Amino acid sequence: MTNLPNDPRLALMLLSSVVEPGDAELDELLDETGPIEAVRRIWEGEVPERLRRITSAAVACAEDPADSARDIAEATEACGARVVIPGDPDWPPQLHDLHLVCDADEPHVRPPRCLWIRGDHDLAALCARSVAIVGSRAATDYGQHLADDLATDLTESGWTVVSGGALGIDRAAHLGAMSRGGPTVAVLASGVELPYPKSNRAMFELVLKQGLLLSEWPPGSSAMKHRFLTRNRVIAALTAGTVVVEAANRSGARNTARHAAELGRVLMFTPGPVTSSASAGVHQLAREPWDARLVTRAEEVIEDLTGIGGLAATGPPSQHRPFDSLNEIEARLVEALPRGYVVETPRLAAAAGIPLTAATETLERLRTTGWVDQIDRRWRLSRGGQP
């Protein structure tokens, strides 16, 4: 008989140490059974083969899951961290949006299960009016100067700057935000007790005093390559928009940008010289069909985030859209589309209760009539198309 943690929060903390965030199979199990029963099934091997395989090492090392969960809780307390889970008052509701874009092809696009936090602010309150500034670690002086300036001015205007705590643009954004005593949120790919990279230690100390350190991984977790990509979706989902300041062609910042676009967040970029490889990725971003907006200063970022001017100014809100002109299948698909987020055709067809072939044809027609946009192979209600 397995000794189980007696608290769902403890169970989620334990599961975070056993299965990486974004695992679709674990998420389904959690939806079905809740966290305590999920721990039991994993420890007693009553889970599908794949989940058993990826959890077997952890299960073998930790004979008593209740003990292991307590160890994590102690490590959490030891570093002055706390844990928030969905349903807590300071859980940011906007993270739920990740449910709407989750996709079988891309397991990492799912909401976090559990967040470790260090710092004195209320996470939900701090992120209610927040903007991400992200970019290359190998940033130029130009890019860092720009990120610093944007972050300072956005913070002065009451926006919380969120970034990833990395060297380069992230660092400049955090420091700019904090330069006049403001807060900032660093979303980490390592445990909150030892934020990565160590060379940003002094900066993280400051973040701890003025803002928040955030992680999906328990204390003791180290930053690994795939964790940065997993982490990026949280940066995009927490914020109302993402500004990419500098990014080389294969920068992780482009991955954050893509999440932002898919979540219907405002995607922005600052341009640079076309001769600078540090700006090549942002210029490429500008040519993607993602509606990325060029911004040069904080007022333009705020203009785009709040919908004053820019695209929003090209026409009045479209309450005139003749929803009545749609036929039944069209109307059902449009109603089933989440506002601003992207979904795959099969998921949307299922939600609307329409066969896949009919949905595919109809969506194509709705695209040409301007009701929906297609991003990669997914759909969203078009900017002008809120019925």
Add this chain to the structure above:
Amino acid sequence: MTNLPNDPRLALMLLSSVVEPGDAELDELLDETGPIEAVRRIWEGEVPERLRRITSAAVACAEDPADSARDIAEATEACGARVVIPGDPDWPPQLHDLHLVCDADEPHVRPPRCLWIRGDHDLAALCARSVAIVGSRAATDYGQHLADDLATDLTESGWTVVSGGALGIDRAAHLGAMSRGGPTVAVLASGVELPYPKSNRAMFELVLKQGLLLSEWPPGSSAMKHRFLTRNRVIAALTAGTVVVEAANRSGARNTARHAAELGRVLMFTPGPVTSSASAGVHQLAREPWDARLVTRAEEVIEDLTGIGGLAATGPPSQHRPFDSLNEIEARLVEALPRGYVVETPRLAAAAGIPLTAATETLERLRTTGWVDQIDRRWRLSRGGQP
């Protein structure tokens, strides 16, 4: 009895020396009477008050219009120029597109009546596959380097580079185009015998050998501020697209860009550092609702000009668009819209034979359903909306 020029070409040449291009009243008179009779009416004062006022000085100085026209023809021959007029085989047909955007508010947006040309190429052939590169006179080294590179590569790929012969970006674009022996077209705001500015003299000599000098004004005309703005519409209309390389906030290049957007030409810009005031105008351009595309190199310019990749790649051509789903008024408006060009509501309503109020309401509805785009107060068929 007035002594009239006996040839419509001579009459148009004379009229070009008397009334500035883009004069709506003269254009209407020409449409009504043809050029020879227009000369007679002007010289005999049988024209509306405004036209009489602006032509009175010229009429007083030139008692014999046939003589004056011959003088212009001699000056034209003396500098090795020739004149092309609409209907000539080397008249570029795309200039006709300016008819479609002409607007009572903006008299300069009308096709030229007559063009002076120096150089050995056929103008229509040279501009059939052409692209404009324009920008600030007060360009940076960065901008000039970029314009030069783009022009060289576009010329190598068989595109004719058109620009305005000015210092800075224009000059760099012409020189880049000619650097490996290629042609280029300089569209002037002065007579072709003395291209402005004089400091570009050596460059103009080269243009004369390898390409074409072009002007709407007869020999002896000097470049005046308003003529640059008038000239810009010809640069935009001659070419399949315009690339703005560097432009300060009030640069004339933004005026060319606007014409390009209104003509349904592809509008592109190269970004620069946000800290450079020489790029402030292009970054502003990127935030206008004009569909301006960010480009960093010649391949991207060609991609955008030819519709491969970029926006065009986000969906198949929209032959699926259910034109049948439109009601009668909608269908008449959509059919009356010129492809890719902008027109004002009253003109469009008149063309479709629909009362102005109904047209205004219906166009707003067509905008929200994605059939038409609005640029300032004018309409065009939307990119995805060719029926």
